[in-house]
Amino acid sequence: MSTIARKKGVGAVLWDYLTTVDHKKIAHLYLISGGFFFLLGGLEALFIRIQLAKPNNDFLVGGLYNEVLTMHGTTMIFLAAMPLIFAFMNAVVPLQIGARDVAFPFLNALGFWMFFFGGLFLNCSWFLGGAPDAGWTSYASLSLDSKAHHGIDFYTLGLQISGFGTLMGGINFLVTIINMRAPGMTFMRMPMFTWATFVTSALILFAFPPLTVGLIFMMMDRLFGGNFFNPAAGGNTIIWEHLFWVFGHPEVYILVLPAFGIFSEIFATFSRKRLFGYSSMVFATVLIAFLGFMVWAHHMFTVGMGPIANAIFAVATMTIAVPTGVKIFNWLFTMWGGSIKFTTPMHYAVAFIPSFVMGGVTGVMLAAAAADYQYHDSYFVVAHFHYVIVGGVVFALLAGTHYWWPKMFGRMLNETLGKMTFWLFFIGFHLTFFIQHFLGLTGMPRRVFTYLPNQGWETGNFVSTVGAFFMAAATIILLINIVVTTAKGEKVPGDAWGDGRTLEWAIASPPPVYNFAQTPLVRGLDAFWLEKMEGKKELTPAEPLGDIHMPNSSFLPFVIAFGLFVAAFGFTYHNDAGWGLPVGILGLLITLGSMFLRSVIDDHGFHIHKEEVLELEKKEANA
Amino acid sequence: MNKGLCNWRLFSLFGMMALLLAGCGKPFLSTLQPAGEVADMQYSLMLLSTSIMVLVIVVVAIIFVYVVIRFRRRKGEENKIPKQVEGSHKLEIIWTVIPIILLLILAVPTVLTTFKLADVKAMNDKKRDKNTVVVNVRANQYWWEFEYPDYGIITSQDLVVPTNEKVYFNLIASDVKHSFWIPAVGGKMDTNTDNKNQFWLVFDQKATDKAGGVFYGKCAELCGPSHALMDFKVRPLPRDQFDAWVKKMQNAKKPVVTDPVAKEGEAIFNKSCIGCHAVTPLDKRPAQARTAPNLADFGDRERIAGILEHNEENLKKWLRDPNSVKPGNKMAGTYGHLTEEQIDALTKYLMSLKVE
Numbered sequence: 001m002s003t004i005a006r007k008k009g010v011g012a013v014l015w016d017y018l019t020t021v022d023h024k025k026i027a028h029l030y031l032i033s034g035g036f037f038f039l040l041g042g043l044e045a046l047f048i049r050i051q052l053a054k055p056n057n058d059f060l061v062g063g064l065y066n067e068v069l070t071m072h073g074t075t076m077i078f079l080a081a082m083p084l085i086f087a088f089m090n091a092v093v094p095l096q097i098g099a100r101d102v103a104f105p106f107l108n109a110l111g112f113w114m115f116f117f118g119g120l121f122l123n124c125s126w127f128l129g130g131a132p133d134a135g136w137t138s139y140a141s142l143s144l145d146s147k148a149h150h151g152i153d154f155y156t157l158g159l160q161i162s163g164f165g166t167l168m169g170g171i172n173f174l175v176t177i178i179n180m181r182a183p184g185m186t187f188m189r190m191p192m193f194t195w196a197t198f199v200t201s202a203l204i205l206f207a208f209p210p211l212t213v214g215l216i217f218m219m220m221d222r223l224f225g226g227n228f229f230n231p232a233a234g235g236n237t238i239i240w241e242h243l244f245w246v247f248g249h250p251e252v253y254i255l256v257l258p259a260f261g262i263f264s265e266i267f268a269t270f271s272r273k274r275l276f277g278y279s280s281m282v283f284a285t286v287l288i289a290f291l292g293f294m295v296w297a298h299h300m301f302t303v304g305m306g307p308i309a310n311a312i313f314a315v316a317t318m319t320i321a322v323p324t325g326v327k328i329f330n331w332l333f334t335m336w337g338g339s340i341k342f343t344t345p346m347h348y349a350v351a352f353i354p355s356f357v358m359g360g361v362t363g364v365m366l367a368a369a370a371a372d373y374q375y376h377d378s379y380f381v382v383a384h385f386h387y388v389i390v391g392g393v394v395f396a397l398l399a400g401t402h403y404w405w406p407k408m409f410g411r412m413l414n415e416t417l418g419k420m421t422f423w424l425f426f427i428g429f430h431l432t433f434f435i436q437h438f439l440g441l442t443g444m445p446r447r448v449f450t451y452l453p454n455q456g457w458e459t460g461n462f463v464s465t466v467g468a469f470f471m472a473a474a475t476i477i478l479l480i481n482i483v484v485t486t487a488k489g490e491k492v493p494g495d496a497w498g499d500g501r502t503l504e505w506a507i508a509s510p511p512p513v514y515n516f517a518q519t520p521l522v523r524g525l526d527a528f529w530l531e532k533m534e535g536k537k538e539l540t541p542a543e544p545l546g547d548i549h550m551p552n553s554s555f556l557p558f559v560i561a562f563g564l565f566v567a568a569f570g571f572t573y574h575n576d577a578g579w580g581l582p583v584g585i586l587g588l589l590i591t592l593g594s595m596f597l598r599s600v601i602d603d604h605g606f607h608i609h610k611e612e613v614l615e616l617e618k619k620e621a622n623a
Numbered sequence: 624m625n626k627g628l629c630n631w632r633l634f635s636l637f638g639m640m641a642l643l644l645a646g647c648g649k650p651f652l653s654t655l656q657p658a659g660e661v662a663d664m665q666y667s668l669m670l671l672s673t674s675i676m677v678l679v680i681v682v683v684a685i686i687f688v689y690v691v692i693r694f695r696r697r698k699g700e701e702n703k704i705p706k707q708v709e710g711s712h713k714l715e716i717i718w719t720v721i722p723i724i725l726l727l728i729l730a731v732p733t734v735l736t737t738f739k740l741a742d743v744k745a746m747n748d749k750k751r752d753k754n755t756v757v758v759n760v761r762a763n764q765y766w767w768e769f770e771y772p773d774y775g776i777i778t779s780q781d782l783v784v785p786t787n788e789k790v791y792f793n794l795i796a797s798d799v800k801h802s803f804w805i806p807a808v809g810g811k812m813d814t815n816t817d818n819k820n821q822f823w824l825v826f827d828q829k830a831t832d833k834a835g836g837v838f839y840g841k842c843a844e845l846c847g848p849s850h851a852l853m854d855f856k857v858r859p860l861p862r863d864q865f866d867a868w869v870k871k872m873q874n875a876k877k878p879v880v881t882d883p884v885a886k887e888g889e890a891i892f893n894k895s896c897i898g899c900h901a902v903t904p905l906d907k908r909p910a911q912a913r914t915a916p917n918l919a920d921f922g923d924r925e926r927i928a929g930i931l932e933h934n935e936e937n938l939k940k941w942l943r944d945p946n947s948v949k950p951g952n953k954m955a956g957t958y959g960h961l962t963e964e965q966i967d968a969l970t971k972y973l974m975s976l977k978v979e
Contacts, residue, residue: 061950062848062849062950062951063847063848063950063951065848066845066847066848066850133848134845135845139800139844139845141796141798141799141800141816142799142800142845142846142847145798145799145847146847231816231817236817237800237815237816237817238815238817238818271694271705272703272704272705273705273706273707273708274707274708274709276708276709276710276711277709277710277711277714277715278709278710279710280710280715302802302810302811302812302813302843303813303815304794304812304813304815304818304820304821306741307737307738307740307741310737310741311733311734311737311738314730314733314734314737315730315733315734318726318729318730319726321722321726322719322722322723322726325679325718325719325722326715326718326719328683329686329714329718330710332683332686332687332690333708333711333714335690335691335694336686336690336694337694337705337706337708338694338705339694339695339696339700339703339704339705340690340691340694340695340696341695341696342695350691353683353687354680354683354684354687357679357680357683358680361676361679361680362676364672364675364676364726364729365669365672365673365676367733368668368672368729368733369733369737370664370665370668370733370736370737370739370740370810371665371668371669371672371733371736371810372810373665373740373809373810373811373812374654374662374665374669374806374809374810374811376802376810376811376843377802377804377811377843377844378806378843438648441648441653441654441655441669442647442648442649442652442653442654442655442806443648443649443652443653443654443806443807443839443841445804445841445842445843445851446843447845447850447851448850448851449848449850449851450851450852451851452854452930454649455649455652455839456648456649456652456653533704
């Protein structure tokens with residue numbers, strides 16, 4: 001295997017990506033597939049808004065609307081937002097801590113392929129009878145009642161597979177951040193995005209198992225004659241709600257904490273100031289994560305848990321506002337006294353503050369249990385969580401895309417197009433969702449495929465639909481930007497924005513395969529900034545130049561995940577067709593067989609020799 | 624940044640306009656025009672939390688605008704390196720303590736209201752006052768049944784209650800989870816398949832008059848293809864009229880049909896429909912057997928199938944092809960094909976069903 005980059009054929013590139021264990025290429029894979037699913041989920045959102053543009057519309061009716069609605073939520077959360085976050089974690093975290101890769105490169109690739117095949121399986125449902133139609137929450141009584149097609153089975157099996165992938169990713173980043181920090185990089189010198197990744201990974205570790213349990217119960221009930229959620233046989237449907245939200249609420253923080261991390265980097269970089277109150281930011285992040293596990297039942301205030309449970313969960317939920325508020329003020333005071341440069345990523349970061357505060361305050365309003373009886377399952381909730389997830393997470397993902405694109409691909413996205421995307425998206429976002437608060441307050445329930453005229457909802461829904469088209473236009477401009485940049489974007493040096501503070505900006509863009517020729521010595525928070533302020537151009541190395549040990553590529557992660565993909569098809573149809581069971585077993589054999597191969601074949605990796613590294617570094621310096 | 628400010632102004636202007644246009648919604652449907660004690664309490668909680676939150680937003684907005692304008696990098700500052708500030712303990716304490724105080728102000732009434740709304744002792748009292756109205760609500764795909772256990776009467780789709788007093792509800796679902804919501808009168812509660820939920824509402828007489836005598840009720844939990852169409856109507860009546868209504872329902876006789884076309888319709892009904900639909904409010908069958916709405920006072924209903932305007936044309940449309948009105952409903956395909964004549968006869972008969 002050669003490390004020297006040269007022009008390769010399409011087949012070779014494809015093979016390279018199918019077998020790669022390099023965190024930077026896995027980041028590309030996450031970015032591309034997450035981006036694809038984002039477009040798909042966005043298209044579904046657009047369909048929803050078209051249907052609701054006027055009363056009694058017949059664009060998407062009844063069951064089909066429910067399928068689109070379910071897939072919009074499921075796709076956006078599991079197949080778009082999470083993978084895009086993983087894309088940045090993979091692209092950036094090893095660089096930020098001065099590591100050459102993640103702790104388990106093979107597992108990293110396996111995690112990606114599990115997510116990919118899980119998502120693919122879920123979306124196959126569109127062509128095989130019908131997609132899941134019980135909402136992304138898939139409450140048990142309705143999902144057991146949905147028997148017209150296998151939609152819900154695609155949901156339970158697809159999410160199990162992709163959920164395993166996510167869990168692997170989480171464990172991998174925990175180990176990476178604990179074990180692979182460069183010398184001098186103490187925990188309290190880690191960049192905020194790395195901290196966010198660390199805490200998020202811990203959340204994943206504890207939040208995904210309840211979901212997996214719930215999904216297994218559901219799978220048993222639907223495919224293998226179980227009765228976990230059948231009240232007539234002693235089961236209980238409320239258990240599903242608890243299992244789902246014990247996962248589902250931390251999931252919100254799994255999404256938003258990395259978003260906070262991304263913005264923390266951007267605020268500091270483009271204000272040319274260190275993050276205000278770094279240690280309280282760290283503490284707030286940890287606290288939010290911890291409290292995030294204590295509040296799941298606020299999604300269930302109307303279930304009938306009784307006033308004691310409702311009151312406890314109401315107050316617990318309100319407390320989360322405190323550390324979140326601390327963060328908001330710290331960001332504001334990071335900019336205070338700074339020298340703010342309004343680049344595209346900074347536009348998103350600045351716009352994020354008022355947008356997210358809106359989502360945050362409605363969150364506190366929802367926490368007031370007695371008032372929540374009115375908001376619950378109305379468009380008010382729809383407005384609230386879109387303010388949090390779009391105004392927080394999607395803004396962060398778009399900001400991160402523009403911010404780290406030069407680092408990941410070596411070319412700068414066009415700033416003019418970037419700002420056009422921003423303004424269209426920003427205006428469209430508020431146009432779509434602000435009015436929905438009032439739709440909810442005036443009595444419009446969520447998840448309705450239509451509404452009758454003369455209920456006072458016409459204007460609001462029409463405005464909301466117009467806004468959705470603004471966001472669609474923004475996304476199209478972003479795509480154009482990506483194509484134009486890839487074709488003839490301006491090449492950038494390592495410190496692409498000129499104001500980089502953390503380690504990733506100290507090395508070439510895109511970084512060489514081994515990241516750091518010499519592991520750097522970290523002398524404080526914002527390690528690269530410190531060196532720059534002392535007039536140095538490079539990091540202080542912590543080791544002499546030597547041979548670099550690298551892991552070998554492997555096709556096995558792809559095959560292991562593919563086996564589960566096959567197995568899922570088999571088990572989905574095992575009650576309807578004779579081929580089901582054999583195919584299911586065949587799939588499991590593929591998976592277990594490849595796992596066996598992985599265990600018995602010794603793979604010691606390879607070394608990039610010192611001379612080769614020197615040559616590469618020289619080339620980079622000349623470029 | 625000038626462009627940005629301009630956009631921001633435009634946006635807020637647009638937001639305000641949208642707000643004005645939206646107003647406070649319809650008096651028969653909006654949580655912002657509370658029509659009873661429960662909705663009132665929730666509305667005050669909403670106002671309290673909104674004002675606290677507006678305060679927070681204003682503080683953030685002032686700092687935000689100042690920072691974004693004052694500290695932007697100007698021409699000639701390309702090489703300026705600002706002072707690297709680590710943080711400030713004083714500030715940190717301020718923005719930790721003040722939010723905690725604000726939350727306490729909100730938390731206390733929240734907890735009190737939550738307990739007050741959950742107080743259903745009166746309905747579970749063994750020696751329940753005869754005048755305490757209890758309604759058993761049973762939610763089904765996609766219709767509502769209202770049973771008055773104390774009076775032995777059953778109706779569906781149109782809920783009739785007395786005004787200006789507490790009305791208690793037992794809530795349950797027979798197939799999948801639904802949620803019982805009368806936005807103008809009070810927050811919702813789920814109808815679970817597993818267990819019975821209980822809560823109470825008050826229907827204010829003045830607000831009822833303002834709303835035109837009828838409130839809209841909604842299903843608030845996704846329950847299948849026709850979730851959006853699972854509406855019901857509430858007709859609150861002054862106590863004496865309510866008592867009269869109960870009497871009337873209790874004394875309802877088997878419908879007597881004289882019109883020959885309607886008679887023909889009755890024959891069809893007795894052949895194809897009566898297995899599920901009852902035509903008397905005194906339906907003695909157990910809940911599991913009552914698989915379709917009670918039609919005793921069908922002629923007086925507010926809507927056909929809960930959503931269509933109440934007229935013969937719409938009833939015929941519904942009978943011809945229920946799925947074209949409510950996709951996924953349980954009635955479609957259960958009664959074979961009806962000729963236009965049979966539909967006319969059935970319509971005549973159903974429209975004549977009134978409790979006198």
